[in-house]
Amino acid sequence: MKKIGFLGPVATFTDIAVRGLFPEDRAIPQATIPACLDSLANDEIDLAVVPIENALEGSVNITLDYLVHEALYPIVGEMTIPIRQHLLIHHSQKLEDIQTVYSHSHAIAQCHRFLHSTLKAVELVNMTSTAAAAKYVSDHPDEKVAAIANALAAEEYQLTIAHQDIHDYSHNHTRFIVVAKQDCHLKTAQKSKGYKTTVMVSLPDDRAGALHQVLSAFSWRNLNLSKIESRPMKTGLGNYFFIIDIDQKIDDVLIPGVKAELEALGCKVQILGSYPSYQLGKIEELTHK
Numbered sequence: 109m110k111k112i113g114f115l116g117p118v119a120t121f122t123d124i125a126v127r128g129l130f131p132e133d134r135a136i137p138q139a140t141i142p143a144c145l146d147s148l149a150n151d152e153i154d155l156a157v158v159p160i161e162n163a164l165e166g167s168v169n170i171t172l173d174y175l176v177h178e179a180l181y182p183i184v185g186e187m188t189i190p191i192r193q194h195l196l197i198h199h200s201q202k203l204e205d206i207q208t209v210y211s212h213s214h215a216i217a218q219c220h221r222f223l224h225s226t227l228k229a230v231e232l233v234n235m236t237s238t239a240a241a242a243k244y245v246s247d248h249p250d251e252k253v254a255a256i257a258n259a260l261a262a263e264e265y266q267l268t269i270a271h272q273d274i275h276d277y278s279h280n281h282t283r284f285i286v287v288a289k290q291d292c293h294l295k296t297a298q299k300s301k302g303y304k305t306t307v308m309v310s311l312p313d314d315r316a317g318a319l320h321q322v323l324s325a326f327s328w329r330n331l332n333l334s335k336i337e338s339r340p341m342k343t344g345l346g347n348y349f350f351i352i353d354i355d356q357k358i359d360d361v362l363i364p365g366v367k368a369e370l371e372a373l374g375c376k377v378q379i380l381g382s383y384p385s386y387q388l389g390k391i392e393e394l395t396h397k
């Protein structure tokens with residue numbers, strides 16, 4: 109049985125993703141995304157599961173940055189789950205009295221339309237996760253506060269769902285990565301829908317057409333890219349690195365060929381992982397409710 113660290117507390121979306129992919133393993137909640145990756149570094153857990161991208165709000169930058177700058181461990185898997193956000197209140201409170209809404213910044217961003225139209229005057233406060241927000245509301249029954257979180261959190265923290273499905277667009281999904289200290293094969297009963305390889309590329313300083321050359325190296329080899337994201341290198345304005353997801357498993361020819369070609373052009377290239385990709389079903393099925 110593996111120890112799986114995840115962004116906690118119990119009943120975050122990350123927890124739901126872990127229940128879906130590793131139902132037999134021991135899930136250990138961690139307070140924050142960096143704390144989760146630190147626990148991996150300290151050998152307190154075998155695998156870390158953290159959110160990386162939401163379909164409405166984009167990348168979870170703290171995950172990308174911490175992975176690249178602080179804990180450069182391989183990605184050994186990814187999973188995507190559907191996301192349903194609800195507004196949760198304590199049963200002793202009334203919706204019309206709510207003054208403050210707590211949640212993870214990504215969850216708040218996914219519900220901006222609803223917040224703007226229905227709860228215009230409320231204060232919005234970021235928490236470390238949606239379940240941390242639900243726990244806060246549960247622990248403070250006298251405060252006029254609500255949380256944006258999922259149905260599992262409503263059940264876990266005994267809150268009432270005051271508004272269901274408040275995310276702005278129905279196609280709401282979040283992708284989570286599984287990180288290990290060393291590359292390994294995941295043991296799960298789920299069937300993967302394919303493989304991905306993630307590479308990190310930093311360009312040589314200030315050279316015209318460098319990004320075009322990088323993309324050409326993938327393109328003429330017919331390597332399909334599912335994501336390209338730039339993040340600051342934190343060495344000065346205008347210095348960026350790129351995280352590129354290739355839609356296939358690492359092979360002996362094409363991906364090593366891209367790496368060699370980019371290095372010859374003066375880029376730094378690091379392969380962050382080549383791993384199976386899982387698409388998990390409905391939240392209700394994953395939490396057996």
Ligand SMILES: O=C(O)C(=O)C[C@]1(C(=O)O)C=C[C@@H](O)C=C1
Pocket residue numbers: 115119120121122123159161162168191212214215236237238239281282
């Ligand atoms: O707070 C949670 O429940 C999380 O698992 C984090 C997180 C995120 O970082 O994007 C995961 C899924 C949702 O998109 C909202 C929040």
